[in-house]
Amino acid sequence: MTDHLHTGPTDRPRRYRVPLDAGRPVPEPGGGVDGMVYRAVVDDPDAPDHGDVVALKLLLTVAPQDIDVLDKRLEPLRTLDDPRVMRVRGSFVGTALTDDDRPEPDDFDVCYVVADWVEGRRLSDVSPTPDGSLRWASEIARAVALLHRIDAPEAPAGMLHRDLKTTNVRLRADGTPVLVDYGLARPDHEDASVVGTPGWLAPEVAAGRAGGKPADVYGVGAIAHDLLTGTPPRRDGAVLAARRVGDSLRPFPLADEIGRHIGALLALDPDDRPTDLERWADHLDLLASGKDPGRRRRLTARLVGAGALALLAIVGIWLAVAATEPTGTSASGTKNSAATTTSVTATSTAPRSTWDCNREPALPEGAAGDLIRGAYRPSNDTCVGAVDTFEAATVLTLLDVEGEPVSVILATADTPAVRLTSAQYASYREIAGRSSSANTANYGGYPTSVRADDATGYDIIELSSGGVIAGPHAGAQSFWVPRQVRALWESRGGLTGDLGAPTSPVQLTGPTLRLEFERGYMEVEAKAGLAGTAEWLPFSFEDATVTLVDPAAELAKLGDVADRVLRQSNGSSWYVDEDLVRHWIPDAPTWGCVQANDKVLPVNVPGYAVAALKLGDRAWCETK
Numbered sequence: 001m002t003d004h005l006h007t008g009p010t011d012r013p014r015r016y017r018v019p020l021d022a023g024r025p026v027p028e029p030g031g032g033v034d035g036m037v038y039r040a041v042v043d044d045p046d047a048p049d050h051g052d053v054v055a056l057k058l059l060l061t062v063a064p065q066d067i068d069v070l071d072k073r074l075e076p077l078r079t080l081d082d083p084r085v086m087r088v089r090g091s092f093v094g095t096a097l098t099d100d101d102r103p104e105p106d107d108f109d110v111c112y113v114v115a116d117w118v119e120g121r122r123l124s125d126v127s128p129t130p131d132g133s134l135r136w137a138s139e140i141a142r143a144v145a146l147l148h149r150i151d152a153p154e155a156p157a158g159m160l161h162r163d164l165k166t167t168n169v170r171l172r173a174d175g176t177p178v179l180v181d182y183g184l185a186r187p188d189h190e191d192a193s194v195v196g197t198p199g200w201l202a203p204e205v206a207a208g209r210a211g212g213k214p215a216d217v218y219g220v221g222a223i224a225h226d227l228l229t230g231t232p233p234r235r236d237g238a239v240l241a242a243r244r245v246g247d248s249l250r251p252f253p254l255a256d257e258i259g260r261h262i263g264a265l266l267a268l269d270p271d272d273r274p275t276d277l278e279r280w281a282d283h284l285d286l287l288a289s290g291k292d293p294g295r296r297r298r299l300t301a302r303l304v305g306a307g308a309l310a311l312l313a314i315v316g317i318w319l320a321v322a323a324t325e326p327t328g329t330s331a332s333g334t335k336n337s338a339a340t341t342t343s344v345t346a347t348s349t350a351p352r353s354t355w356d357c358n359r360e361p362a363l364p365e366g367a368a369g370d371l372i373r374g375a376y377r378p379s380n381d382t383c384v385g386a387v388d389t390f391e392a393a394t395v396l397t398l399l400d401v402e403g404e405p406v407s408v409i410l411a412t413a414d415t416p417a418v419r420l421t422s423a424q425y426a427s428y429r430e431i432a433g434r435s436s437s438a439n440t441a442n443y444g445g446y447p448t449s450v451r452a453d454d455a456t457g458y459d460i461i462e463l464s465s466g467g468v469i470a471g472p473h474a475g476a477q478s479f480w481v482p483r484q485v486r487a488l489w490e491s492r493g494g495l496t497g498d499l500g501a502p503t504s505p506v507q508l509t510g511p512t513l514r515l516e517f518e519r520g521y522m523e524v525e526a527k528a529g530l531a532g533t534a535e536w537l538p539f540s541f542e543d544a545t546v547t548l549v550d551p552a553a554e555l556a557k558l559g560d561v562a563d564r565v566l567r568q569s570n571g572s573s574w575y576v577d578e579d580l581v582r583h584w585i586p587d588a589p590t591w592g593c594v595q596a597n598d599k600v601l602p603v604n605v606p607g608y609a610v611a612a613l614k615l616g617d618r619a620w621c622e623t624k
Helices: 064-078 130-149 213-229 238-249 255-266 277-288 293-324 367-375 422-432 437-443 483-491 551-558 578-583 618-622
Strands: 004-006 016-021 035-042 053-059 088-095 108-116 169-171 177-179 383-390 393-399 405-411 418-421 447-453 458-463 468-472 479-481 507-509 512-517 520-526 544-547 564-569 572-576 592-596 599-603
Touching: 016 053, 064 088, 064 108, 130 169, 130 177, 130 213, 130 277, 213 238, 213 255, 238 255, 255 277, 367 393, 367 405, 405 422, 418 422, 418 447, 422 458, 422 468, 479 483, 483 520
Parallel strands: none
Antiparallel strands: 004 016, 016 035, 035 053, 053 108, 088 108, 169 177, 383 393, 393 405, 405 418, 447 458, 458 468, 468 479, 507 512, 512 520, 520 544, 564 572, 592 599
16 A cells, blocks of 8 residues: 555656555645645655655646746745745646556646745644744744845735735744745735635725735734734724733733734724834834833923923013013112012813714715614713725714724614624624625625623624624624524524534535534535635525534444545545544544444544534543
8 A cells, every 4th residue: 555645657757745644645734725735755856856845735726727827926936035934946737646657648637836845833833922922923024024025027016925824824943933825925016816814814805805015914913913812803903903912911011012013013994004014023023122112202202392391481480570570670770570479380181082072973864874873872981983884884983082992883774773892893894794795785784683692691693684693792703694504503592502602604615505503513505606715605595405414314324434435535535444533633623523333433524524513522532
């Protein structure tokens, strides 16, 4: 039995060997949205790099006829010489990973990218300290700045990474972070599609617009936010992001200043983000060392201002005394001043609200504006903020007396005015923003009401499409339950039933929609009308059936697990036995176990699992 697969016959240049683990090739975790990355070895005796270990990425989104375009696009990345960025070696067309040494010409239909292998852990797998997180954020910013400064005929305006996240950064043994995975990289001047990883997208990209350098700047901020708070940002603006980062750093020196510095990268408006990442990184290094250059400038300004005010006060007192001085003369003939008392009134330094909390909202004419106007109630602790639009909705932002957004009132001409907290609105925008503007109403719809489920501590946002958004009161990550899944979910008890709360975004693979819950998952087989990535459902579909997968029934269909075909990949059948299934347990993102035929078998294993409900937990399985 072979212990490896390869990308072509032995006499083919650019042949790479991929070792097998328990009989199958094992892709690296976090390979990105456009393909799978394998650790491979150059297997071309005539090549100067024969025997080198490389990163081999199998691209799922590039056709063989486009290989020349891809090669030209990646050309600027071949000359990179910096320890913080991975160097690309080239791209080529080969076969799917195979053990066949005599493939047919038609078998050469897979595009690959080859890059230097970066030994180390993914940043997402590291438990960082505040010092380490700030140092890595600074170095990552400099690495992205290097890509942006590339000046080559193929990329005169620099290169964009377009998929910045912690899984695309590796940490060398010496602590140097390295940018990897350029599968979505493009020259800045190219017209580009809207791509990236959901949850890490800049607001403008999530809203359906192609991102430029500001989207990469947001990506640097997203990595820093994740390192310091444990989660990617919520796309709710610089102020709230700064507060979360600052809170996570306490009692670290200058926690609030560092929070604001990182929050600036996460501004909702691309034009409000810093443009010089090198300078931003230098400033972060100073803040991390306990020095605040901004404080020095503010102190200097205050001292200069204080000196000027003191001079003015002296002059003012002299003028006041001169104005009250008697004009009589003494016996000696000199002017004499009577004793006078001069009082100086200090200017009040009490804090004053930046916002005018007495003004009425300036809402547009029309049904949506009238609905919001009718729902708005002035109060002593709420001020009127910006009036904006989101697709067909009009949105009024409400602020506290310090100017921080606390809630919104949203309405359309066809849906009622609904008040959402800032966290609820951010969750809704993230979910609805994954659709194109033309499909928002069908994809997720607009909020029509909000109710609290006190038994579970969840908020339920009803949507005009018939679906709901469910999330904790505290404003943590919320998830969408589409109309097609909702009826069956609620028939099984909803939040308190045998499935529980939703725990992941909607996943779409081919015609199958999948939604995972705390204690199981449901699948929808779509008959028509679907398109998009594996992370979201772009619009509703009528001809669909909803089924809840029964693990006992699925295992009964399988019978003996050993020597059964559980998955087909690239035309090759993979056979799985119990030991191989157990080998994959550590990499399972969500899994459980069932007892069948006197054996405890793990289920929901990535790639070839067949059971559905998550029964028990890891500890329960390991004791059986």
